[in-house]
Structures are given as structure tokens and as C-alpha cells.
Amino acid sequence: MVSKVLVANRGEIACRILRACNEAGLASVAIYAANDASSLFVELADESFLLDGDTITDTYLHQAQILDIAKNAGVDAIHPGFGFLSERADFARAVTEAGIQWIGPGANAIEKMGDKMTARITMRAAGVPVIPGEEIEETDEDLALQAIEQASTRVGFPLLLKASSGGGGKGMRAVEHPEELLDAARSARREAIAAFGDGRVYLERLLTGSKHVEIQVLADRHGRTIHLGERECSVQRRHQKVFEEAPCATMTEEIRSAMGKAAVAAATAVDYEGAGTVEFLLAPNGEFFFLEMNTRIQVEHPVTEMVTGVDIVREQLRIAAGQPMSCGDLQMRGHAIEVRLYAEDASNNFLPAIGPLSVFVPPEGPGIRLDTGVRQGDEVTPNYDPMLAKLIVWAPSREEALQRMRRSLDEFVVLGTTTNLRFLRELCDVPDVIEGTTDTTMIDRLWPNGWNPNASIEVEDGALMAAAVAESSGLHRQSHSSPQSDDFSGPVSPFRTLSRRYP
Amino acid sequence: MEHMFRTRGGSVDVTLARSDDVWILGEHRATVESDGRLKIHLSNGTSGFATVAKVGDCWWVHFKGHTFNFERIEPGASQSGDEGGLTAPMPGKVLQVLVEVGQTVNAGETLMVLEAMKMEHRILAASQGSITEIHFAAGEQVQQGSVLLAMDEED
Numbered sequence: 076m077v078s079k080v081l082v083a084n085r086g087e088i089a090c091r092i093l094r095a096c097n098e099a100g101l102a103s104v105a106i107y108a109a110n111d112a113s114s115l116f117v118e119l120a121d122e123s124f125l126l127d128g129d130t131i132t133d134t135y136l137h138q139a140q141i142l143d144i145a146k147n148a149g150v151d152a153i154h155p156g157f158g159f160l161s162e163r164a165d166f167a168r169a170v171t172e173a174g175i176q177w178i179g180p181g182a183n184a185i186e187k188m189g190d191k192m193t194a195r196i197t198m199r200a201a202g203v204p205v206i207p208g209e210e211i212e213e214t215d216e217d218l219a220l221q222a223i224e225q226a227s228t229r230v231g232f233p234l235l236l237k238a239s240s241g242g243g244g245k246g247m248r249a250v251e252h253p254e255e256l257l258d259a260a261r262s263a264r265r266e267a268i269a270a271f272g273d274g275r276v277y278l279e280r281l282l283t284g285s286k287h288v289e290i291q292v293l294a295d296r297h298g299r300t301i302h303l304g305e306r307e308c309s310v311q312r313r314h315q316k317v318f319e320e321a322p323c324a325t326m327t328e329e330i331r332s333a334m335g336k337a338a339v340a341a342a343t344a345v346d347y348e349g350a351g352t353v354e355f356l357l358a359p360n361g362e363f364f365f366l367e368m369n370t371r372i373q374v375e376h377p378v379t380e381m382v383t384g385v386d387i388v389r390e391q392l393r394i395a396a397g398q399p400m401s402c403g404d405l406q407m408r409g410h411a412i413e414v415r416l417y418a419e420d421a422s423n424n425f426l427p428a429i430g431p432l433s434v435f436v437p438p439e440g441p442g443i444r445l446d447t448g449v450r451q452g453d454e455v456t457p458n459y460d461p462m463l464a465k466l467i468v469w470a471p472s473r474e475e476a477l478q479r480m481r482r483s484l485d486e487f488v489v490l491g492t493t494t495n496l497r498f499l500r501e502l503c504d505v506p507d508v509i510e511g512t513t514d515t516t517m518i519d520r521l522w523p524n525g526w527n528p529n530a531s532i533e534v535e536d537g538a539l540m541a542a543a544v545a546e547s548s549g550l551h552r553q554s555h556s557s558p559q560s561d562d563f564s565g566p567v568s569p570f571r572t573l574s575r576r577y578p
Numbered sequence: 579m580e581h582m583f584r585t586r587g588g589s590v591d592v593t594l595a596r597s598d599d600v601w602i603l604g605e606h607r608a609t610v611e612s613d614g615r616l617k618i619h620l621s622n623g624t625s626g627f628a629t630v631a632k633v634g635d636c637w638w639v640h641f642k643g644h645t646f647n648f649e650r651i652e653p654g655a656s657q658s659g660d661e662g663g664l665t666a667p668m669p670g671k672v673l674q675v676l677v678e679v680g681q682t683v684n685a686g687e688t689l690m691v692l693e694a695m696k697m698e699h700r701i702l703a704a705s706q707g708s709i710t711e712i713h714f715a716a717g718e719q720v721q722q723g724s725v726l727l728a729m730d731e732e733d
Contacts, residue, residue, distance in 0.1 A: 170610070431633060433631035485643035489645065490631040490645065491633045496645060500643060533620050534642050535644070536620070537626070538648075539583060539590055541616045542592075542637035544601045545637060546637065550614055553634035
């Protein structure tokens with residue numbers, strides 16, 4: 076039984092989960108750091124509890140504190156969202172041992188997939204194709220380097236060195252030539268030891284020109300493990316996805332079926348439960364290879380929801396409560412695209428930006444979904460991830476979805492903080508994006524010296540005129556950041572003096 | 579009304595004229611809507627709404643799918659690097675010429691007064707120097723960008 080859920084996360088994904096709890100008729104609990112006291116997600120929860128501490132480690136990552144709140148609040152399930160504690164097997168285990176339902180796979184599955192070498196070995200045994208390469212179990216520096224050198228002759232160049240405990244590009248090195256190998260291996264190991272306390276690295280053949288394609292899976296306790304088709308997330312900057320879609324434009328029914336079977340086999344091999352994502356590299360010749368499995372809900376899950384009609388978070392809640400998943404046979408319908416709106420300066424190496432959201436007006440109209448954790452008047456701070464929102468569009472065809480995305484991005488107004496809105500808008504006009512032939516190196520290839528916005532002189536003149544007219548008309552004396560003060564600035568409002576009696 | 583903004587491409591001088599509720603910049607027109615947005619009619623025949631917000635000294639403007647961030651340079655703040663100011667910032671009529679060829683002027687001294695849409699606009703010397711040419715006399719019409727005077731600047 077699940078009746079009251081604590082969401083151990085913040086921002087956009089906390090809002091997504093809290094709303095799902097509300098819709099499912101479950102009581103919800105938010106936890107928040109002091110600097111999140113006025114954030115949207117805190118409002119969406121039935122109850123909210125302040126986390127003691129000033130750093131992320133002391134707040135959203137503080138397992139003992141979060142468990143105490145969960146026990147005191149009497150919750151019977153914890154949803155970790157993504158990031159933070161979502162892939163921490165020790166936390167999943169502690170939650171389970173406290174008699175609280177973990178909304179996600181068991182700690183063993185998280186562990187097996189979290190260690191990349193173990194995952195490769197497990198997948199190989201399950202018959203899932205992995206990228207040709209070799210695991211190096213040696214922990215001693217000299218022995219490990221020797222083994223890496225020997226393995227490299229069998230794997231061939233160019234190759235990738237990856238930390239077994241790695242993620243987000245840490246402890247990862249591309250090696251083009253044999254003479255660069257040992258230096259790269261030493262620095263990858265150093266970085267991995269510093270970041271994860273585990274220097275083990277493995278070798279993979281470097282597959283260039285590949286697409287990043289992933290399969291959404293769902294597994295319940297009633298013996299059912301299914302896949303919900305693929306998402307393509309090849310458009311990445313600094314190893315982070317910015318533009319995601321479902322289905323993949325170049326997918327064939329045969330590859331989808333084979334990849335789906337491989338993903339289900341991967342999940343089954345680790346006794347998976349709940350929602351998860353199996354990531355693959357899809358080579359131009361149609362071959363695909365297991366990359367890793369994310370044992371949690373993913374940022375880009377909405378595009379799958381839009382084309383399958385399945386509410387994945389709602390299914391997570393159902394599965395965690397021990398019920399069978401509700402979705403029957405799936406029919407993929409139309410095309411969905413998601414872009415990630417970041418507070419960052421795309422023209423300055425995508426550096427995070429901060430500032431007030433003086434104006435935040437998302438687009439509206441048919442086929443548009445906005446998942447966000449902010450609203451107008453909020454402040455973007457350097458404390459957390461700079462993702463402000465996910466804009467998702469759906470349309471019957473890919474072409475129409477792109478047209479809808481262009482229209483939506485043109486309508487989206489964010490003032491006061493630099494965002495990547497225009498970068499996302501220009502992505503929609505890139506020939507590779509229009510053709511669906513994107514690969515993971517596209518952004519670096521298109522803008523090797525960085526991206527710059529491209530507005531016509533006329534449009535810039537119009538904008539300058541707007542600024543000048545606004546200044547001349549004293550428009551700045553009207554506050555955009557606090558709409559309430561506008562509403563209540565007149566004579567005494569009757570609503571203020573109204574007093575109600577509650578029984 | 580004259581405003582100076584810092585853009586990605588450098589400083590830009592924007593001098594507006596006004597006729598009743600309509601603001602004028604060259605061939606562009608703008609009106610302020612009741613919701614605080616601005617309706618802009620561009621000289622190329624297209625129009626659109628601009629949303630604006632001021633944060634500190636910066637005007638943020640969203641117009642036609644683009645977002646701009648213009649820092650307003652306060653009048654009187656260093657106007658270095660811009661030895662211009664000797665061209666007409668807008669179409670109008672020369673109201674007064676206050677200098678003669680050969681005259682020595684100080685930085686900030688008024689050289690000429692223009693009138694456009696019943697608003698006066700003063701042409702100031704950016705630095706100390708002497709006037710070498712005067713191209714218009716009082717009462718003459720000037721186009722936007724017309725060179726009004728020339729001067730030798732002393733460093």
C-alpha cells in the first residue's frame with residue numbers, strides 16, 4: 076500500500092511527481108532547503124519540511140535527515156526523482172530497511188547498473204550487445220596501465236577510456252593514437268579516483284557518427300516487463316542533452332523491435348522494477364550497442380508519454396504500490412520533441428546564468444506541454460542545476476512537431492536572465508535536425524568556435540526602439556517581478572479586509 | 579528623446595521623436611499598449627509586440643523570437659569612443675546654429691539645435707576642438723544621418 080509519498084527532490088521533477096501524487100489521490104510531502112522556501116514545488120505538496128543545512132550535501136543529499144523526516148511525517152513511499160539520491164543504492168536500501176517503499180528498482184539492480192564494468196559483464200551474459208571493449212579489473216596503477224596497454228591492441232584506435240564508476244564525462248578520455256594512451260589512462264584514473272574514489276577504467280571502441288537512442292522500460296511485480304519505444308537524444312552539448320524526440324527519425328520497425336527486446340532483456344537480467352531507461356549507441360549501419368541503464372525516471376520521459384499516452388510517473392506510483400501496470404498494448408502516435416530551457420549563455424560556452432525571472436511567459440496552444448519548477452518573479456540562483464523548464468510539443472508528424480516547436484520558442488518570453496531560448500530556436504532550423512540525421516557530435520561540428528545569436532538589423536532596431544520608448548515612457552516604474560504589488564497598489568482592496576471564520 | 583544603449587555590437591544612440599501616442603525612430607513606429615507591451619511597426623512593413631522589463635540598468639526586450647539585453651548608458655556618462663554626434667540622429671529641421679567655422683569649442687558645448695516632432699535635440703561637442711565645416715543653416719531640413727558639422731578634435 077502506498078498512500079503518502081515523500082518526494083526527495085526539488086524543482087521541475089519534484090513538481091512533476093507531486094502533481095502525479097495529487098492526481099492519484101496520494102498525500103504528498105516535500106522537503107526543501109532554506110533557499111527553496113518559496114519555490115513552486117513546496118507549494119504543490121500537502122506538507123513540506125525544511126531541511127537543515129546550507130550545502131546540497133547537508134540537505135538534498137543528506138540521507139539520515141531525509142529518512143527522519145519521512146518517518147516523522149508517516150510516509151509509506153519515497154520518490155527520488157532524478158539526480159540527487161536517485162541512483163544511490165545505499166539510500167534505496169536504507170529506505171527499504173526503514174519499512175518505506177522505494178519508488179524505483181531494488182538496490183541490487185541500481186548497484187549492478189551503477190558500476191559500468193559490472194553492467195557490461197551482466198549485459199554480455201544476458202545477450203545484450205555491448206560496445207566492443209575490455210574491462211580492466213586491476214586496481215594497482217602499474218598493473219592496470221599494463222593491462223590497458225595490452226587490451227588497447229585488441230580494441231583498436233580510436234578508443235574511449237571510461238571510469239567504471241563514472242558519469243557526466245568524468246574519468247572519460249578519447250584516445251586517437253597509441254602514444255597518447257598511457258597519459259590519458261593516468262589522467263582518467265586520477266580524475267576517477269578524485270571524483271568517485273574508484274580508479275578502475277575500461278576500454279571501448281570509439282564509435283563516431285553514432286546516434287544516442289534509448290529505450291524506456293517499465294517492469295511490475297506481476298511478471299510484466301515492457302518497453303515503450305525509443306527516444307533519440309543525440310543533440311548534446313558538454314555531454315548534456317538539449318533536444319530530445321520520440322520516435323527516432325531514422326528508426327526502422329526491425330531495429331526498434333530488436334532494441335526493445337534487448338532493453339527488456341537488460342531489465343530482466345537485473346530483476347528490474349519500475350521505470351528505467353536503457354541507453355544505446357546506434358551506429359549508421361543499424362548496429363546498436365548497450366551504453367548504460369539509468370535506474371530512475373529520466374528528464375526526457377515526457378516525449379515518450381506524449382507518443383504512447385502512458386503517464387510514466389503514475390505507473391511508477393502504481394508499480395510501487397504492488398499493482399500491475401495499467402497500460403495495455405502500446406500504439407505509438409505522432410511525434411514529440413522536448414527542448415531543455417537552461418539559464419545559460421549559449422554564446423559564451425553555455426556558462427550558467429543567474430538573475431530574476433522578471434518576465435516568464437511560456438507559449439500556449441495545442442500540442443504544448445511545459446514541465447517547469449519556476450514561475451515569473453522567481454530568482455535563478457547559482458545553487459542548483461540551471462535547467463528552468465522542459466518545453467515539449469506533440470504533433471501528428473515530425474515536420475509538424477518541428478513547426479510547432481519553432482512557433483512555441485518564438486512565443487516563449489523570458490526576461491531578466493539569459494537563457495538558451497534562441498539557441499534552441501536556431502537548432503530547429505539546422506539541416507541535420509530537419510532531416511533527423513543528428514549525431515552526438517553535431518553541436519561541436521556546427522559551431523566549432525561557439526554559437527552566436529543571429530538577429531536581423533531590423534529586429535534589433537525594433538528592440539532598441541522598444542527599450543528607448545519604454546525608458547521614455549517610464550515603463551520601468553511598473554514592476555514586472557511582483558505582479559501582486561500592481562494588483563494591490565490601488566485603494567484598499569476589499570479582499571484584504573475580508574475575514575473568514577473557519578469552523 | 580535620446581538614449582544610449584550598450585549592445586553586443588557596441589554603443590548605440592537612439593533618439594526618439596513623438597507624435598501624440600506614436601513614437602518615431604526613423605521610419606519605425608511604436609505605441610505603448612495598455613498592458614505595458616509595445617507594438618512596433620518596422621519600416622519594412624512588418625510589426626510585432628515587444629515585451630520589456632528593466633533589471634538594474636538593463637532593458638530586457640523580447641521581440642520577434644529574439645531576446646535582447648541592452649544596458650542603458652546614463653546621459654553624461656563617458657561617451658568616449660564616439661566622436662560622432664555630429665550627424666543628425668533623426669530627420670528634422672535645424673533650429674539654431676550656435677558656432678562659426680574656426681571657432682574653438684569645449685567638450686559638451688552645444689553646437690547646433692535640431693527640432694523634430696516638436697522636440698528639441700542638441701548636438702554637442704564630444705571633445706575640445708575647432709569647427710572646420712558647417713553644412714546646414716537655421717531653418718534647413720536634415721535627414722537622419724546627415725553630417726551637420728565637422729571639427730578638428732584636440733587630444
